[in-house]
Amino acid sequence: MKTRIFLLFVTLSFVLVGFTACDEIVVDALAEDMSLASSGFSVPLTPDNPTLYAPLTEPEEEPEPEHYIPFPYIPIPPMPEPPPEPPTPPPPRYKIALTFDDGPSQFTDYILDILEQHDARATFFVLGNRVHSRADIIRRTVELGNEVAGHSWNHRNFAGLSADAIRAQIRDTSAAIEYVLGEPPPQFFRPPYGIVTSRVRRVAEEFEYSIINWSIDPKDWQNRDADIIYKLVMENAIDGGVVLLHDIRIYTKEAVERIVPSLIEKGFQLVTVSELLEYLYYELAPGDVFNGRRR
Numbered sequence: 658m659k660t661r662i663f664l665l666f667v668t669l670s671f672v673l674v675g676f677t678a679c680d681e682i683v684v685d686a687l688a689e690d691m692s693l694a695s696s697g698f699s700v701p702l703t704p705d706n707p708t709l710y711a712p713l714t715e716p717e718e719e720p721e722p723e724h725y726i727p728f729p730y731i732p733i734p735p736m737p738e739p740p741p742e743p744p745t746p747p748p749p750r751y752k753i754a755l756t757f758d759d760g761p762s763q764f765t766d767y768i769l770d771i772l773e774q775h776d777a778r779a780t781f782f783v784l785g786n787r788v789h790s791r792a793d794i795i796r797r798t799v800e801l802g803n804e805v806a807g808h809s810w811n812h813r814n815f816a817g818l819s820a821d822a823i824r825a826q827i828r829d830t831s832a833a834i835e836y837v838l839g840e841p842p843p844q845f846f847r848p849p850y851g852i853v854t855s856r857v858r859r860v861a862e863e864f865e866y867s868i869i870n871w872s873i874d875p876k877d878w879q880n881r882d883a884d885i886i887y888k889l890v891m892e893n894a895i896d897g898g899v900v901l902l903h904d905i906r907i908y909t910k911e912a913v914e915r916i917v918p919s920l921i922e923k924g925f926q927l928v929t930v931s932e933l934l935e936y937l938y939y940e941l942a943p944g945d946v947f948n949g950r951r952r
Contacts, residue, residue: 748924749921749924749925749926750896750924750925751895751896751897751924751925751926752896752897752925752926752927752928752932752933752936753894753895753896753897753898753899753900753920753925753926753927753928753933754779754780754898754899754900754927754928754929754930754932754933754949755777755779755780755900755902755913755916755917755927756779756780756781756782756847756869756871756899756900756901756902756930757779757780757781757782757902757903757904758782758808758847758901758902758903758904759782759783759784759808759812759903759904759905760781760783760784760787760791760794760903760904760905761781761783761787761788761791761794761795761798761904762787762791762904762905764904764905764906764907764909764910765781765791765794765798765904766794766797767910768904768910768913769794769797769798769801769803771913771914771917772801772803772917772927773801775917775918775921775927777917777921777926777927778801778802778803778804778927778928778929778932779803779927779929780803780804780805780806780869780929780930780931781798781803781804781805781806781904782806782807782808782846782847782869783795783805783806783807783808783830783834784808784809784810784811784812784830785807785809785810785811785826785829785830785832785833785834786810786811788830788833788834788836788837789833789836789837792837795834795837795838796837796838799838802929803929804842804843804929804930804931805834805838805842806834806842806843806845806846806847806869806930807827807830807831807834807842807846807847808830808846808847808848808849809826809827809830809846809848809849810825810826810829810830811826812849813826813849814849814850814852815848815849815852815854815856815857816852816854816857820856820859820860823856823857823860824860824863824864827846827860827861827864827866828864830846831846831864843930843931844865844866844867844943845866845867845868845869845930845941845947846861846866846868846869847868847869847870848868851870851871851901853868853870853946858944858946859944861943861944862943862944864943865943866943866944867941867942867943867944867945867946867947868944868945868946868947869899869930869946869947870899870901870946870947870948870949871899871900871901871948871949872895872898872899872948872949872950873889873890873893873894873895873898873899873900873901873949874900874901875889875890875893875900875901875902875912876889877902877903877906877908877909877912878903878906881906881908882908883908883909883911883912883915884912886902886908886909886912886916887912887915887916887919890912890916890920891916891919891920891923894920894923894925895950896925896950897933897936897937897949897950898949898950899930899933899947899948899949933949934947937950
C-alpha cells in the first residue's frame, strides 16, 4: 500500500515538472517574437507554414453557375419574315405605241408621270398654237424619252383646205416644235381626224414627211368613261399596234393610269412611233400612211 502511494506521488511530480517546462518554452518563444518584432525583423514564410504573417484578403466570390438567370426568362419572339418580293413582270414580248393628240394640256404632265413611273414611252402629236405657251411640258416630254410630232396648227380639217393652207399648218407647227426643242420633229405628222386626201399626201411628200394614223381607237373623245376606254384598249391591244388617245380629257388621264401597267403586265413594251417603226422594219417613204399593224 505504501509502495503504491509512493509511485503515485512520483508520477504526479514528473507531470508537474513537464507542465512547468512547457510553460517556460512558450513564454520564451513569445518573448523572442516580441523582441524580433521590435527590431523590425520579420519571419519569412516557409513551405511548412505558407500563411504565417500573410496579409488578410477578402474571400473570392463564388463564380455564378452557368446559364444563371437573375430574373424570370421571357423568350424573344422570332423576327418576322420579310415581305415577299413583288412579282417581276415577264420580259416584253410585244411592242405597242400609245399616241396622244391635241395637247399639250393641263393633263399632259400627269400622263408623263405615269409613263415615267413605269419606264414607258409614247408619242405626242401636238397643236402648234399650244407649243409656245406650254414649252416646259414639250421639253419635259422629250427629256423623258418620249417624242413630239405635229398635228396641225389649230386642228383644221385638211380635206377643206387648199394646198397652201395645208403647207402652213404643217410648216408652222414644225417650226414651233423646233424652236422650243432646238431640233426638228420626226419626219412624220398626223393630220386632224386622220383624214388623208391626195392633196394631203402631195404636201407631205414636199416636206418629206410620212403620215401616222392608228389601228386601235377607243374613241375617248366620245366614250367619256375611263372604264370603257380601258376596256377597249386592252381588248384590242396587239403587237405593233398604234393606240389613239387624247391628253386633253380627264377620263383619258384616268384610263391611262390603268392602261400603262396593264399593258406591261400582258407583256407589252410601250414605245414611241419611231421605235415601233424600227421594230417592225418599216421604212416609210414621204407621203406613205402608217396605220399600225392590224389583226
